[in-house]
Amino acid sequence: MIAAVLPPTSTLGFAWLEVTGFCSLECTHCYADSSPKGTHGTMTSGDWKSAIDQLADLGTESIQFIGGEPCLYPHLAELIAHARGRRIGVEVYSNLTHVSDSLWTCFTEHRVDLATSYYSDQAAEHDTVTARRGSHTRTRANFARYVRQGARAR
Numbered sequence: 001m002i003a004a005v006l007p008p009t010s011t012l013g014f015a016w017l018e019v020t021g022f023c024s025l026e027c028t029h030c031y032a033d034s035s036p037k038g039t040h041g042t043m044t045s046g047d048w049k050s051a052i053d054q055l056a057d058l059g060t061e062s063i064q065f066i067g068g069e070p071c072l073y074p075h076l077a078e079l080i081a082h083a084r085g086r087r088i089g090v091e092v093y094s095n096l097t098h099v100s101d102s103l104w105t106c107f108t109e110h111r112v113d114l115a116t117s118y119y120s121d122q123a124a125e126h127d128t129v130t131a132r133r134g135s136h137t138r139t140r141a142n143f144a145r146y147v148r149q150g151a152r153a154r
Helices: 045-057 076-085 101-109 123-130 135-148
Strands: 014-018 062-066 089-093 113-115
Touching (some): 045 076, 062 076, 076 089, 076 101, 101 135, 123 135
Parallel strands (some): 014 062, 062 089, 089 113
16 A cells, blocks of 8 residues: 655634734623723734734735724734735724724725624614623724725625
């Protein structure tokens, strides 16, 4: 019997990067136990860039920045630019309650896809899940803003 030895697969198609445990909301179901008491952790932006470089070297096609709330991570735009510079597709999973103008520019410039959680079309129900009054209004408005720009959002 002859055994064929195949080369190991060295590609990783997709990865999640949980850049922060800090979040402005306190969703009742949060798997990451993120909240306003969370932190950005110990990894520096340089550490995250190194991780992105390693993923690029593995052939990773896309990454998703998650948290906590990644839009509150102070180096998100820098990491997005780095990933796109390494030809990695980027999606940001955000509650869309706090998106700065500079992040909107970054999202548009680097063709970032967005994903969000939308718990109910009833504001009071959504706000109950997130434990923040007004979160439904901000999430809905920012989602609509991105869609109007012709970007991909889910």
